[in-house]
Amino acid sequence: MLTAKLSVNDTGRLRDETVEPEIVRPAGNTNNAVRARQLSKRFGQNTILDRLDLDIRPGEFIALLGRSGSGKTTLLRALAGLDQISSGDLQVPQARAAVFQEPRLMPWKRAWRNVVMGLHMPQARERARQALAEVGLAHRENAWPGTLSGGEAQRVALARALVREPQLLLLDEPFAALDALTRIRMHQLILSLWRVHQPAVLLVTHDVDEAVLLADRVLVLDGGRIVADLRIDQQRPRSAENHAFQKVRTQLLQLLGVELDADAAAPKPVLHLVPPSPAAPFNLSNYSI
Amino acid sequence: MSIATASPSDTPALQAPAASGQRLFRQVLRRRLRAFLSRAASPAAILLLWEIASRLGFIPERILAAPSQIGATFGALVASGEMGSNILVSLGRVLTGLSISLSLGTALALISGLSRRGEVIVDSPMQMVRTLPFVGLVPLFILWFGIGEFTKVTLIAFATTFPMYLTLYSGIRSIDAKLIEAGRLFGLGHFGLIWHVILPGALPSFLLGLRYALGISWLSLVIVEQINATAGLGYLINNARDFMRTDIIVVCLLAYSLLGLFTDLLVRSIEHFALAWRPSFIKD
Numbered sequence: 001m002l003t004a005k006l007s008v009n010d011t012g013r014l015r016d017e018t019v020e021p022e023i024v025r026p027a028g029n030t031n032n033a034v035r036a037r038q039l040s041k042r043f044g045q046n047t048i049l050d051r052l053d054l055d056i057r058p059g060e061f062i063a064l065l066g067r068s069g070s071g072k073t074t075l076l077r078a079l080a081g082l083d084q085i086s087s088g089d090l091q092v093p094q095a096r097a098a099v100f101q102e103p104r105l106m107p108w109k110r111a112w113r114n115v116v117m118g119l120h121m122p123q124a125r126e127r128a129r130q131a132l133a134e135v136g137l138a139h140r141e142n143a144w145p146g147t148l149s150g151g152e153a154q155r156v157a158l159a160r161a162l163v164r165e166p167q168l169l170l171l172d173e174p175f176a177a178l179d180a181l182t183r184i185r186m187h188q189l190i191l192s193l194w195r196v197h198q199p200a201v202l203l204v205t206h207d208v209d210e211a212v213l214l215a216d217r218v219l220v221l222d223g224g225r226i227v228a229d230l231r232i233d234q235q236r237p238r239s240a241e242n243h244a245f246q247k248v249r250t251q252l253l254q255l256l257g258v259e260l261d262a263d264a265a266a267p268k269p270v271l272h273l274v275p276p277s278p279a280a281p282f283n284l285s286n287y288s289i
Numbered sequence: 290m291s292i293a294t295a296s297p298s299d300t301p302a303l304q305a306p307a308a309s310g311q312r313l314f315r316q317v318l319r320r321r322l323r324a325f326l327s328r329a330a331s332p333a334a335i336l337l338l339w340e341i342a343s344r345l346g347f348i349p350e351r352i353l354a355a356p357s358q359i360g361a362t363f364g365a366l367v368a369s370g371e372m373g374s375n376i377l378v379s380l381g382r383v384l385t386g387l388s389i390s391l392s393l394g395t396a397l398a399l400i401s402g403l404s405r406r407g408e409v410i411v412d413s414p415m416q417m418v419r420t421l422p423f424v425g426l427v428p429l430f431i432l433w434f435g436i437g438e439f440t441k442v443t444l445i446a447f448a449t450t451f452p453m454y455l456t457l458y459s460g461i462r463s464i465d466a467k468l469i470e471a472g473r474l475f476g477l478g479h480f481g482l483i484w485h486v487i488l489p490g491a492l493p494s495f496l497l498g499l500r501y502a503l504g505i506s507w508l509s510l511v512i513v514e515q516i517n518a519t520a521g522l523g524y525l526i527n528n529a530r531d532f533m534r535t536d537i538i539v540v541c542l543l544a545y546s547l548l549g550l551f552t553d554l555l556v557r558s559i560e561h562f563a564l565a566w567r568p569s570f571i572k573d
Contacts, residue, residue, distance in 0.1 A: 080474060097475070104471035108489040108566045117485060118476030146568040160475065 032091075033058045033168050033200035034079060039088035040224075041074050048074045050224035051088065058167065059198040063211035066221035067256060072204045075221065076172050079202065093167035093200075097160075099174040103153035105145040105160075112141040115160045131159040134196075135189060151182035155189070162197055169199040175210065187214060191236060208252045212245055213238050220255045228255045354536035362536040363543070371525070376544060378521040379514065382438070383506045383548075386445025390502060393446070394453025395495070402461030402491070403483065412458070419451040424512055431516065441513040448509040452501035460494020461487055493564055500556050507549045 034056035041049040048071045056062055066072045077083040078090065080098050105114045112128035121127060132141050135155040145153055154174060161169060171190075175183045191214060194201055205211055211218045212232055220228035230252065234244055336356050342348045343355030354362070366372040397415065400407035423444060434440040464487055472486040514523020522541045529537035 082470060082474060100467070100471070102467065104467050106468060106472070106486060106489070108492070108564075109485070118472065118481060144566040146566060164475070 031058070032056060033060070033093055034202070035089075035091040036079075037089040039075075039078065039090055040086045041071070041078060041083065042086045048224055049078070049085075052225055054219075054226065056168070056200045056202065058200055061194060061201045061203070061214060061216045063203045063205055063215035063218045064221060065205065065208060065211050065218060065252060065256060068206070070221045071224045072206075072221055073172060076170050076202060076204050079168065080170050095164060095166045096168045096170065097162070097164045097166035098170040098172065099154070099157045099161050101173040101176050103145070103148075103150075103157040105148075105153055105156055107145050109145070110141070111137065111143045111145065111148070111156050114145065114156055115163050117160065119164070127163055128159075131163040132156070134162065134193065135159045149182075151178055151186065154178065154186065158189070158193070162193060165197065166199045169194075169201045171201060171203040171205075173205055174203075176206075183210075190214065208249055208256070209240055212248050212252070213240065218248075218252060220252065222255075228252075351533045351535060354534075354539060359536045359539050359543075362534075363540045366537070366540060372540075372544065375521050375525050376548065379510055379523070380548065382441055382513070382521065383445060383510050386442045386509075387449055387502060387506050389442070389446035390449040390453055390506075391499070394450045394498070394502070395457060397450075398454045398457035398461065402458045403487070415451070415454055419455070423448040423509065427512065427516070436517040440516065441510075441518075444513045445506050445509045449502035449506050452505060453495075453498045456494045456498030456501065457491060460491035460498075463494075464490040493560075493567065496556060496560050496563065500553060503552045503556060504549065507545060507552075511545060 032055045034054060036052060036054040039049055039052045039054070040047065052075070054075075064072050064075065074083065076098070078085050079092055080096060081092070105111075106117065109117065112125060112132060115128040115131050116124040119127075129138060129141055132138050135158050137152060137155050137159065140148065140152060140156075143152075145156070148156065154177075157174070175186050178186060187210065190201075190203075201215075203211070203214060215232060218228075218230045218232060219226050220230075230248060232238075232248060234242065238245055240246075240249075339348070339353075340356050343350070343353070343358075348355075350358075363372070397411050401411040401415070402408075426447070427444065430440045430444055434443060468486055468490065469482060472482050477485055511523065514521050515527070518524040518527065522544055526538050526541045529535075529541070
C-alpha cells in the first residue's frame with residue numbers, strides 16, 4: 001500500500017510535506033492504513049495532540065470519542081492533511097477522503113459535478129452516476145445542492161468521498177446535523193458502503209451509541225492522548241438494548257466523565273436497529289421505536 | 290390509495306376542476322387588474338392635474354410642458370430618428386466606459402482578492418482613490434484630456450471601476466473557507482480552486498457590482514454629457530435648454546431612466562441564467 005509520510009523533525013521546524021506528501025512504502029511490518037507515532041500538534045502554547053500513537057488496520061472501522069476540545073477534530077484534520085503536525089511521525093494512505101459535519105458541496109455545481117470535482121477520469125459522469133446510485137440518489141444527479149435536504153446533501157458528500165476509492169475515509173461528525181430518523185438511515189448506509197468498499201474508517205463523533213453501534217474499535221481521546229481503546233466484538237447489526245452494548249456504553253460514558261446512577265444506567269428507550277434480515281433493504285417499518 | 294384511481298367513469302368529474310381552474314384564473318386576473326388600477330390611480334390623477342394646470346395656464350410651457358405635449362414630442366423625436374441616433378451615441382459612451390471599467394475593476398479585484406501581496410499593492414490605493422468624488426474631477430479631466438469623447442468615456446470608466454472592484458473583491462474574500470478547504474482536499478490545485486470554487490462563488494458579487502456600475506454609469510453619463518456634447522441625449526437637452534423646450538428636456542430625462550431600467554433588466558436576466566443554483570432562483 002502506498003502511504004504518504006508526513007513528518008517533522010524534532011527541532012520543531014515544519015517541513016512542508018503536508019501539502020505535497022512524499023510517497024513512501026511503509027517500513028517493515030507496519031502494514032497499517034494509519035500509523036502515528038509521537039504525534040503532536042500545538043497551537044502556540046496549547047498542546048492539542050500530545051505525543052499520540054495510533055494504528056488503524058486496512059478496512060478497520062474506528063470510532064473516536066472525546067469531550068469537546070479533546071482534539072478529535074484536530075487529529076482528523078491531521079490525518080486528512082488539512083493541518084500540518086507540529087512533531088512526530090505520521091503515515092497515511094495517499095487515497096484519503098473526508099465527509100464533514102456540513103456537506104460542503106459547491107452550491108454552483110450540480111450534484112454529479114460535485115461528486116467528481118477535482119477528478120480527471122474518463123466517463124466522469126458515468127462514475128458520478130454510479131456513486132450517486134450507491135447512496136440512493138441516482139434520481140438527483142442533476143439537482144442543485146440548494147434543493148437537497150440535509151440527509152441528501154450528506155449522501156452526495158459521501159458519494160463524493162467514495163468515488164475516490166479511499167483507503168482511509170475520515171468522517172467528522174457527519175450525522176450530527178441530521179434528524180434522528182435520517183441518522184439511522186445513514187448508519188445503515190455507512191455500514192453497507194463500508195462493507196463494499198472496505199476503506200479504513202475513522203469516525204469522529206460525540207455520540208457514544210453511534211460509536212458502539214458502528215465501530216470495530218472505539219477510541220477515547222482525552223488531553224490529546226488516546227486513553228482508551230475498546231474492541232467491540234459484537235455481531236452487526238447491533239442493538240442498543242443488548243446487555244453487552246449497555247456495558248460498553250456505560251464504560252465509555254465513565255471514560256468520558258459521565259457518571260450514571262443506577263436509574264440512568266438502565267436501558268433507555270432508544271431506536272433499536274434489528275432489521276429482520278441484515279440483507280433486507282432498509283425500510284422504516286422494519287424498526288420499532 | 291384513493292388518490293390515483295382514475296377510471297373512465299371519472300372523466301366527466303375531471304372536467305369540473307378544469308372549469309373551476311379557469312374561473313380561478315379569471316378571478317386572479319381580475320384581482321391583479323384591480324390591484325394595478327388602484328396603484329395607478331394616484332399617478333394618473335397627478336398627470337391629469339398637471340395636464341389641466343398646463344391647459345389653464347397655471348404652469349407656463351417654459352417652466353414645464355404639459356404631459357400631452359411631452360408625449361407628442363416624444364413621438365415626433367422618435368419618428369424623425371433624432372431620438373434613436375442620439376440614444377445610440379449615449380449608449381455607446383456608457384458601453385465603452387463600462388467595458389473599460391469592467392476589465393480594469395475585475396483585473397484589480399482578482400489581483401488583490403487572490404493574493405496577499407496583490408492586496409497590499411492594489412487595495413490601499415484603490416481605497417484612497419475611491420473616496421474622491423468623481424464629479425469633482427471633471428475640471429481636472431477637462432484640463433488633462435480636453436472636452437472631447439475621451440474625457441467623457443474616461444470619466445464614466447473612472448466612476449464605475451470602483452463599484453466593480455469593491456464588490457468583486459469582497460465577494461472573493463467572503464467565500465466560505467470550508468468550501469475552499471473541501472476543494473483542496475478533493476484534489477483541486479491552485480488554478481482548480483480559482484476556477485471551480487472562487488470565481489463561481491464570487492459571481493453573485495460580480496453581478497451585483499455590475500448593477501451598481503450600470504446605475505452609476507447613467508448618472509455619470511448625464512454629468513459628462515453636459516460638457517460640450519455634439520451628439521447624445523445630453524446634447525439634445527442642452528439644445529432644448531437654449532430654446533426653452535421643456536418638453537424635449539423631459540423626454541430626454543425619461544429616455545435616461547428607460548435606458549437605466551433596460552440595462553438593469555438585462556443584468557437581472559443574466560443573473561437568472563448564471564445564478565440558477567441560488568436558492569432564491571430555485572422556485573420549483
